[in-house]
Amino acid sequence: MKDRISQLVDGELESGAAEQLIGQACRPGEAAETWRVYHLIGDALRGARPMSGDFAARCAERIAQEPTVIAPGRLSPAPRAWFPMAAAASLAAVALVGWVAFSPQRDNATPPVAATPPAVVPVAPVAATSVPIPPEANDYLLAHQAYSPNISLQGMAPYVRSVSSER
Amino acid sequence: MSVEALAPARAVALCAAFCAAAAAQAQPEEALALMRRIHDATQKLSYRGTFVYQQGNRSETSRITRFVAPDGDIERLEVLDGVPREIVRTRNVVRCYLPDSRVVKIERRTERSFPALLPERVGALARHYDIALGETRRIAGFDCRAVTLTPRDNLRYGYRLYADARTGMLLKAETVDRAGTRIEQFTFTQLAIGNVTREMVRASHPAAKWRVEDAEAVPARLEGWRLSAELPGFQKVMELKRRMGDARPVSQLVYSDGLAAVSVFIEPMEARRAPPDGGVSGSGALHMFSRAVSNFRVTVVGEAPAASVQRIANAVEYRPQ
Numbered sequence A: 001m002k003d004r005i006s007q008l009v010d011g012e013l014e015s016g017a018a019e020q021l022i023g024q025a026c027r028p029g030e031a032a033e034t035w036r037v038y039h040l041i042g043d044a045l046r047g048a049r050p051m052s053g054d055f056a057a058r059c060a061e062r063i064a065q066e067p068t069v070i071a072p073g074r075l076s077p078a079p080r081a082w083f084p085m086a087a088a089a090s091l092a093a094v095a096l097v098g099w100v101a102f103s104p105q106r107d108n109a110t111p112p113v114a115a116t117p118p119a120v121v122p123v124a125p126v127a128a129t130s131v132p133i134p135p136e137a138n139d140y141l142l143a144h145q146a147y148s149p150n151i152s153l154q155g156m157a158p159y160v161r162s163v164s165s166e167r
Numbered sequence B: 001m002s003v004e005a006l007a008p009a010r011a012v013a014l015c016a017a018f019c020a021a022a023a024a025q026a027q028p029e030e031a032l033a034l035m036r037r038i039h040d041a042t043q044k045l046s047y048r049g050t051f052v053y054q055q056g057n058r059s060e061t062s063r064i065t066r067f068v069a070p071d072g073d074i075e076r077l078e079v080l081d082g083v084p085r086e087i088v089r090t091r092n093v094v095r096c097y098l099p100d101s102r103v104v105k106i107e108r109r110t111e112r113s114f115p116a117l118l119p120e121r122v123g124a125l126a127r128h129y130d131i132a133l134g135e136t137r138r139i140a141g142f143d144c145r146a147v148t149l150t151p152r153d154n155l156r157y158g159y160r161l162y163a164d165a166r167t168g169m170l171l172k173a174e175t176v177d178r179a180g181t182r183i184e185q186f187t188f189t190q191l192a193i194g195n196v197t198r199e200m201v202r203a204s205h206p207a208a209k210w211r212v213e214d215a216e217a218v219p220a221r222l223e224g225w226r227l228s229a230e231l232p233g234f235q236k237v238m239e240l241k242r243r244m245g246d247a248r249p250v251s252q253l254v255y256s257d258g259l260a261a262v263s264v265f266i267e268p269m270e271a272r273r274a275p276p277d278g279g280v281s282g283s284g285a286l287h288m289f290s291r292a293v294s295n296f297r298v299t300v301v302g303e304a305p306a307a308s309v310q311r312i313a314n315a316v317e318y319r320p321q
Helices: A002-009 A015-025 A030-046 A055-065 A079-088 A091-105 A135-145 A157-162 B003-044 B119-127 B306-315
Strands: B047-055 B058-067 B074-079 B085-089 B093-098 B103-108 B129-139 B142-151 B158-164 B170-176 B182-193 B211-214 B225-227 B235-244 B248-256 B261-268 B280-283 B286-293 B296-302 B316-318
Touching: A002 A015, A002 A030, A015 A030, A135 A157, A135 B103, A135 B235, A135 B248, A135 B261, A135 B286, A135 B296, A157 B047, A157 B058, A157 B074, B003 B119, B003 B129, B003 B142, B003 B158, B003 B170, B119 B129, B129 B158, B142 B170, B211 B235, B225 B248, B235 B261, B261 B306, B280 B306, B286 B306, B286 B316, B296 B306, B296 B316, B306 B316
Parallel strands: B103 B211
Antiparallel strands: B047 B058, B047 B182, B058 B074, B074 B085, B085 B093, B093 B103, B129 B142, B142 B158, B158 B170, B170 B182, B225 B316, B235 B248, B248 B261, B261 B296, B280 B286, B286 B296
16 A cells, blocks of 8 residues: 555556545545655655644635535546646645546545535635736725725725726 | 642742733733724824735835824825826825826715724724734834734634834734734835925826816715625614716715725616626725626625625615615
């Protein structure tokens, strides 16, 4: 098992075996632990800064809170495309990639990481907010800014948010 | 060791515990006092300085100048990066100069029309935020003390405010989410208190020939518009009618928890504008969400988490009398 995990870490395993092994490594157990330790060794050799101890757990928790609807949008990276990436990534990252890459093959598969119950249940479905506010909306921002009590503490500084140059 | 020998040690431990408890009690009052000092400094000091606004990978430098005068204070903000932009605020008017489009946007105010955080209301913020003194840190040459506002729920953001220990002047303001992760920050990189002249707060643009977009905002009662469910802690503080952009009429409702605010804009749906897509957008602490209600476009904007903005937007309803 350890040899195969080592091969997986180095990106030397063929895809069928890799898929099976990733499945194992995604569940708590020896495979997962070995995977983690090998990456830790690799990181230490490269002098990379270690993640905090509970990084994987917290990452898993966040993922569990994400609306699952984002998964189909990011589908279909070919295994080859993500293998070199995976070799450099932590278990948490692989859990994410594994979930994104493999979830359609399983029937209504629960992402393995979602097994951790979320610590804080969002009050409403938290929408993805990666979309920046468009410059056309500056009028609304400017109109809003004048009425925020926040300016009593911060003065006019927050106004810079409403006159964005990104146009 | 005998029982008697332990007694003094126990007394010391007890005393230490007591003192710690007393310190924990005293902390909020000191923290509130610092908040009030920041508030007073923001209203009473003349200063000129350069600050950086950072959000995501955007970072923008601006200069702010504040001139205190008996006949009303004047504050001037100049964005130094990219396209020049400038905002000048006097007691009653906010003018926003956009030289690239030769437009000046005007927002007039009456004393009662701008909800302010009053010093005596600072204590009321403790209903929604845990307020505590934080670390000391040197910022732009000033020895600062932090006051932290940790939200009691996930409907609002938290703040870390660093103020000059001597004057109370706010040197750095960070907005943080519930996990303590920084979302945006304003930091002075250089600041001089005092020695400001009226000349320094005068707008640099002779905007006489520019297009004027006057909001003509007036407090009003908006018949039929309400929230089916208010967001806990956020109360309606303003209701007004105004103009926006090319003078189109827009209604505005403002909800606030005393510090953060969320505005609801309501306007008739226009054929030439795409209907609201129902998506959330965000920049730093600001989030925006729009949706259609009856035949109106409802746009909600505020310095609150996306879920809060979305919740207010989804609660907006129209019941014509």
